[in-house]
Amino acid sequence: MPILGLAVKSLLNRRLTAGLMVASIGLSVMLLLGVERLRTQARAGFANTISGTDLVVGARTGATALLLHAVFRIGYATNNVSWTSYQDIARHPRVRWTVPLSLGDSVRGFAVLGTNQDYFRHYKYARHHGLEFASGRPFDDVYDAVLGAAVAQELDLRVDGSLVVAHGAVDVDHARHDDKPFRVVGILKKTGTPVDRTVHVSLAGLEAIHIGWQSGMRAPGASVSADDARRQDLTPRSITAFLVGLDSRTAVFHVQRSVNDYRKEPLLAVIPGIVLQELWDAIGVAEQALLGVSGLVALVGLGGMVTALLTGLNERRREMAVLRSVGARPRHVLALIVGEAGALAAAGLALGVVLLYLGLFVAQSFIQTYIGLAIEIGLPSRYEWLLLASVLLASVMAGLWPAIQAYRYSLVDGMTVHV
Amino acid sequence: MTGSVIEARDLEFGWTPGRPLLRIDHLAVGATERVFVHGPSGSGKSSLLSLLAGVVLPQRGSLRVLGTELPGLAGAARDAFRADHFGIIFQMFNLVPYLSIVENVTLPCRFSERRRRQAKARGGVEAEARRLLDHLDLAATAQLPGAVMRLSVGQQQRVAAARALIGRPEIVLADEPTSALDADRREAFLRLLFRECETERATLLFVSHDRSLECLFDRSLALDDIGYRPAPVNA
Numbered sequence: 001m002p003i004l005g006l007a008v009k010s011l012l013n014r015r016l017t018a019g020l021m022v023a024s025i026g027l028s029v030m031l032l033l034g035v036e037r038l039r040t041q042a043r044a045g046f047a048n049t050i051s052g053t054d055l056v057v058g059a060r061t062g063a064t065a066l067l068l069h070a071v072f073r074i075g076y077a078t079n080n081v082s083w084t085s086y087q088d089i090a091r092h093p094r095v096r097w098t099v100p101l102s103l104g105d106s107v108r109g110f111a112v113l114g115t116n117q118d119y120f121r122h123y124k125y126a127r128h129h130g131l132e133f134a135s136g137r138p139f140d141d142v143y144d145a146v147l148g149a150a151v152a153q154e155l156d157l158r159v160d161g162s163l164v165v166a167h168g169a170v171d172v173d174h175a176r177h178d179d180k181p182f183r184v185v186g187i188l189k190k191t192g193t194p195v196d197r198t199v200h201v202s203l204a205g206l207e208a209i210h211i212g213w214q215s216g217m218r219a220p221g222a223s224v225s226a227d228d229a230r231r232q233d234l235t236p237r238s239i240t241a242f243l244v245g246l247d248s249r250t251a252v253f254h255v256q257r258s259v260n261d262y263r264k265e266p267l268l269a270v271i272p273g274i275v276l277q278e279l280w281d282a283i284g285v286a287e288q289a290l291l292g293v294s295g296l297v298a299l300v301g302l303g304g305m306v307t308a309l310l311t312g313l314n315e316r317r318r319e320m321a322v323l324r325s326v327g328a329r330p331r332h333v334l335a336l337i338v339g340e341a342g343a344l345a346a347a348g349l350a351l352g353v354v355l356l357y358l359g360l361f362v363a364q365s366f367i368q369t370y371i372g373l374a375i376e377i378g379l380p381s382r383y384e385w386l387l388l389a390s391v392l393l394a395s396v397m398a399g400l401w402p403a404i405q406a407y408r409y410s411l412v413d414g415m416t417v418h419v
Numbered sequence: 420m421t422g423s424v425i426e427a428r429d430l431e432f433g434w435t436p437g438r439p440l441l442r443i444d445h446l447a448v449g450a451t452e453r454v455f456v457h458g459p460s461g462s463g464k465s466s467l468l469s470l471l472a473g474v475v476l477p478q479r480g481s482l483r484v485l486g487t488e489l490p491g492l493a494g495a496a497r498d499a500f501r502a503d504h505f506g507i508i509f510q511m512f513n514l515v516p517y518l519s520i521v522e523n524v525t526l527p528c529r530f531s532e533r534r535r536r537q538a539k540a541r542g543g544v545e546a547e548a549r550r551l552l553d554h555l556d557l558a559a560t561a562q563l564p565g566a567v568m569r570l571s572v573g574q575q576q577r578v579a580a581a582r583a584l585i586g587r588p589e590i591v592l593a594d595e596p597t598s599a600l601d602a603d604r605r606e607a608f609l610r611l612l613f614r615e616c617e618t619e620r621a622t623l624l625f626v627s628h629d630r631s632l633e634c635l636f637d638r639s640l641a642l643d644d645i646g647y648r649p650a651p652v653n654a
Contacts, residue, residue, distance in 0.1 A: 006515075009517045322512075323526075325507040326507070327502020
């Protein structure tokens with residue numbers, strides 16, 4: 001086609017408007033791809049948070065609430081599981097391992113998780129990845145702490161550093177366990193899960209710092225020194241929840257029923273995969289809405305392009321007449337405008353993809369640290385290619401409108417335009 | 420008349436059926452002739468050019484150009500015929516603003532294989548464009564990048580003339596190309612155009628309402644002589 005070269009030259013001649021059109025298409029494409037990518041990565045990240053755990057058990061509440069609190073540290077537990085019930089269930093013949101979880105305190109906004117060393121053995125994420133230490137070792141002493149990667153990075157703590165646990169989720173002056181500081185003995189490698197934003201201590205450590213505390217307050221005159229606390233019985237009376245691994249997946253429903261029917265205490269056992277699926281089904285609507293909105297933004301970008309092309313058309317009737325006089329056919333005029341729309345869209349798509357990768361590259365560590373979502377920077381997925389192709393197709397289709405208008409002008413005007 | 424480049428008989432054209440704007444009983448233009456066509460504005464001068472170039476079709480009559488019956492050709496064939504055999508110069512705004520001077524001159528070669536071949540035979544399309552520009556005293560101007568919109572009207576018209584002549588089309592149609600020029604430049608432009616048409620052995624059909632130029636041409640045709648316009652109702 002002799003005309004496509006002309007389309008590109010025509011655009012280059014109008015660098016400013018063409019640049020603005022490319023920028024608006026580029027930004028909308030970046031938004032579209034960005035939303036799609038965060039959506040799929042968030043979904044994968046969420047699903048990858050827990051793996052290899054057959055059941056999560058806690059006091060009876062909603063299934064989603066239990067999973068969100070025990071695994072994602074979102075929300076609060078309304079009740080605890082007594083230590084005796086926990087031990088009872090841990091002795092079930094089909095149960096291979098359990099990991100107790102005790103939540104409620106925090107260190108400068110990061111959740112403190114009381115657990116035991118089995119946590120480091122049995123907690124798995126993203127297809128059976130185990131926890132690994134970037135430095136140090138699991139806790140051993142009562143006042144040892146192991147930090148998630150993001151905690152260490154944000155609080156600038158290293159092995160042998162010390163930290164003070166605050167009572168409750170909010171770190172305020174009068175509710176700090178500052179008489180019993182913890183020593184950092186280990187820092188975990190990045191996992192892209194809430195583990196990164198968690199401070200791990202032993203159950204005994206949590207017991208020790210709460211000696212002499214009543215209803216969230218330090219009881220007057222009841223303070224016990226850190227060393228005296230070591231000598232007391234530090235077995236917890238209750239925990240928040242626990243993870244259960246079975247000897248075989250086929251036992252899941254059987255054990256789940258026996259926990260749910262447990263007589264001494266109202267308990268709830270949930271299968272993490274099923275609850276995650278339910279959760280996604282629930283928020284899937286919002287997710288689709290977000291994608292829909294960014295699709296609309298892309299349409300607005302294309303609308304701007306069509307407007308600009310249509311507006312410029314009347315000024316270009318003279319140019320069309322000159323082209324007709326040298327032998328251009330009306331369909332050449334059509335191709336010129338469609339070619340311009342296509343070239344603008346292609347440049348916009350390229351810009352959008354570049355902006356997306358730049359954005360991901362810049363935001364990657366920020367998102368990992370503050371949201372706990374690990375973003376992989378990979379090639380566009382098949383669905384993303386499909387989105388890109390749809391935007392290109394849509395812009396060529398949209399370009400047909402001004403193109404048909406120009407076609408009509410050139411049929412009517414022929415070579416004589418009186419402007 | 421044999422050897423006619425353009426021959427029209429009983430030609431009738433009008434935008435609304437039954438009300439012809441232009442009627443030509445007989446018109447014949449020979450090869451390399453320089454014909455001046457004049458008439459008051461609205462007498463159908465531009466329509467005549469559009470008819471000859473095959474952009475519009477007559478309602479009636481015969482129009483042979485280079486032995487081809489133009490109205491018998493399909494739209495695409497007429498567009499191709501125009502690209503191959505016509506060079507056209509407008510009154511003003513002849514140039515495509517986003518192309519360089521040389522690209523403007525070589526524009527017809529994008530649409531006509533025949534003219535591309537003929538230009539190539541003379542040492543290449545671009546070289547031929549530069550040669551024509553040089554003949555029209557624009558060699559230095561053509562070197563400037565992106566200068567199309569900075570050219571004076573006279574320079575623009577000369578670029579348009581170079582474009583009309585590239586690839587040796589048989590017929591050059593000029594639609595009042597000098598009306599935006601002052602008297603001195605008008606004649607200088609015409610002399611250049613004549614010289615080039617002569618060199619390229621092109622037939623020139625020059626339309627204007629300015630009869631002071633008439634004497635420079637081989638032959639002059641008043642549109643009232645060859646054409647017909649329905650008289651106003653109150654005349």
